[in-house]
Amino acid sequence: MLSTEHKQIVTSTVPLLEAGGEALTSYFYDLLLKERADLRGMFNSAHQASGAQARALAGGVLMYAKHIDQLDALGELAGRVVNKHVSLQVQPEHYPIIGEYLLRSIREVLGSEVATPVVLEAWGAAYGQLADMLIAAEQDMYGSQAATVGGWRGFRTFRVAERVVESAEIVSFYLEPTDGGPVMVNAPGQYIAIQVVVDGAPLRRNYSLSAISDGKRYRISVKRDPGGVVSGFLHEHAKVGDTVELTAPAGVFQLVEGTRPLVLIGGGVGQTPLMAMLEAATHHGARDIYYVHFARNPAVQAFRARVEELAAACPRVKFALFYDEDPSVPGGLAPGRVSRELLASALPAERDVDVYIVGPAPFMTSVIKLLVELGVPADRCNTEFFGPHQEMALN
Ligand SMILES: Cc1cc2nc3c(=O)[nH]c(=O)nc-3n(C[C@H](O)[C@H](O)[C@H](O)COP(=O)(O)OP(=O)(O)OC[C@H]3O[C@@H](n4cnc5c(N)ncnc54)[C@H](O)[C@@H]3O)c2cc1C
Ligand code: HEM
Numbered sequence: 001m002l003s004t005e006h007k008q009i010v011t012s013t014v015p016l017l018e019a020g021g022e023a024l025t026s027y028f029y030d031l032l033l034k035e036r037a038d039l040r041g042m043f044n045s046a047h048q049a050s051g052a053q054a055r056a057l058a059g060g061v062l063m064y065a066k067h068i069d070q071l072d073a074l075g076e077l078a079g080r081v082v083n084k085h086v087s088l089q090v091q092p093e094h095y096p097i098i099g100e101y102l103l104r105s106i107r108e109v110l111g112s113e114v115a116t117p118v119v120l121e122a123w124g125a126a127y128g129q130l131a132d133m134l135i136a137a138e139q140d141m142y143g144s145q146a147a148t149v150g151g152w153r154g155f156r157t158f159r160v161a162e163r164v165v166e167s168a169e170i171v172s173f174y175l176e177p178t179d180g181g182p183v184m185v186n187a188p189g190q191y192i193a194i195q196v197v198v199d200g201a202p203l204r205r206n207y208s209l210s211a212i213s214d215g216k217r218y219r220i221s222v223k224r225d226p227g228g229v230v231s232g233f234l235h236e237h238a239k240v241g242d243t244v245e246l247t248a249p250a251g252v253f254q255l256v257e258g259t260r261p262l263v264l265i266g267g268g269v270g271q272t273p274l275m276a277m278l279e280a281a282t283h284h285g286a287r288d289i290y291y292v293h294f295a296r297n298p299a300v301q302a303f304r305a306r307v308e309e310l311a312a313a314c315p316r317v318k319f320a321l322f323y324d325e326d327p328s329v330p331g332g333l334a335p336g337r338v339s340r341e342l343l344a345s346a347l348p349a350e351r352d353v354d355v356y357i358v359g360p361a362p363f364m365t366s367v368i369k370l371l372v373e374l375g376v377p378a379d380r381c382n383t384e385f386f387g388p389h390q391e392m393a394l395n
Pocket of ligand 2: 039061
């Protein structure tokens with residue numbers, strides 16, 4: 001239990017962390033990943049390089065310091081963190097390691113005048129309390145995943161059952177467990193983590209499930225990222241019959257059934273969880289569905305035929321596909337830009353809608369801004385980001 005004195009010290013340190021939190025956590029990550037090569041594969045190399053991971057942790061720690069009494073106060077962030085940690089198999093024994101490096105970083109970055117033994121002790125106790133809360137929530141989630149029909153704990157071996165080229169840069173992989181057992185059905189919008197061994201190093205990445213599982217296999221759809229290690233490996237080397245390791249579906253970005261019109265807005269490969277949502281929404285309920293996708297050009301756009309097929313089979317589906325390089329728009333659209341007119345043309349007249357948005361951070365930020373200008377309530381906009389979530393707000 002944290003003492004009142006510890007709480008006061010931690011709360012009074014918030015302004016200091018707000019000023020220097022990112023520098024502190026960048027230092028922390030550099031130190032951790034330099035000295036603990038065994039943990040490197042868990043972290044996305046691009047997020048490390050961009051500093052996104054450092055900012056995510058800084059955000060988590062700061063929010064915690066502001067609401068030190070309960071994990072609930074971390075609100076939506078706590079659910080996202082627990083789901084991300086469980087997907088990537090963060091374990092209780094990892095917490096003391098992270099705690100040690102965090103305290104060491106506080107000491108080395110802030111210097112002994114600021115980071116006095118009393119301050120370090122208070123932060124050590126606060127970190128311990130946060131760690132205990134996250135560990136408990138994560139253990140609950142590991143338990144409930146294992147108890148679900150077709151669920152499991154840890155990594156499970158899957159075979160590539162089918163590979164489908166979806167566009168010039170996206171390939172779908174259908175993955176079925178080698179043990180022949182059932183797999184738990186994902187909620188539309190959830191992701192798995194995959195582990196592959198590249199040049200002897202085990203690497204983990206999240207991929208959204210681009211379809212609802214039939215209880216026998218999963219589908220992921222992977223964009224080849226130029227210079228990307230895991231996506232490059234999957235595109236070049238993962239053949240039918242090869243095996244990969246998967247963790248069970250996780251993620252709080254999930255389609256909630258309802259009666260309001262549903263609007264799904266994707267940028268590039270951000271369409272993957274939206275495809276699972278689109279399929280699910282055509283099978284259940286009676287709401288109108290608006291699927292809106294922005295891509296650079298038709299060659300790189302996946303699932304166009306599938307969207308057309310679903311719209312032909314289900315009159316509730318309306319769709320709009322936009323291209324940055326559309327020859328019918330003089331000069332094309334500015335890359336990655338979404339105009340208010342374009343978005344308005346794809347939305348229902350009614351603004352009382354539920355919206356799910358996935359794409360690059362600047363794309364999502366401008367879509368939300370435009371939606372709010374167009375009269376959609378901000379709290380109806382649900383997002384997933386293919387990186388640490390706070391990155392979005394910071395762009
Ligand atoms: C919840 C979630 C769902 C996701 N769903 C999908 C999905 O459905 N489909 C999909 O394709 N992706 C998805 N992603 C993204 C995916 O997890 C990977 O991030 C993506 O495939 C790139 O991984 P990689 O190993 O190929 O690239 P990495 O090797 O991690 O590199 C990514 C990029 O960073 C650059 N880079 C790497 N290291 C450095 C460095 N040191 N300095 C500068 N630049 C560097 C690379 O050149 C590359 O362009 C999802 C991510 C999350 C978090
Ligand atoms: C109190 C301690 C911790 C806090 C506050 C914390 C916070 C966070 C936050 C905010 C994110 C981003 C979530 C998102 O939006 O996607 C994250 C991701 C992550 N965390 Fe933690 N974390 C903690 C402990 C740990 C530990 C002990 C590990 C194990 C080594 C760990 C490994 C990871 C990994 C691998 C990711 C995903 C990184 C990526 O996308 O590159 N975390 N954490």
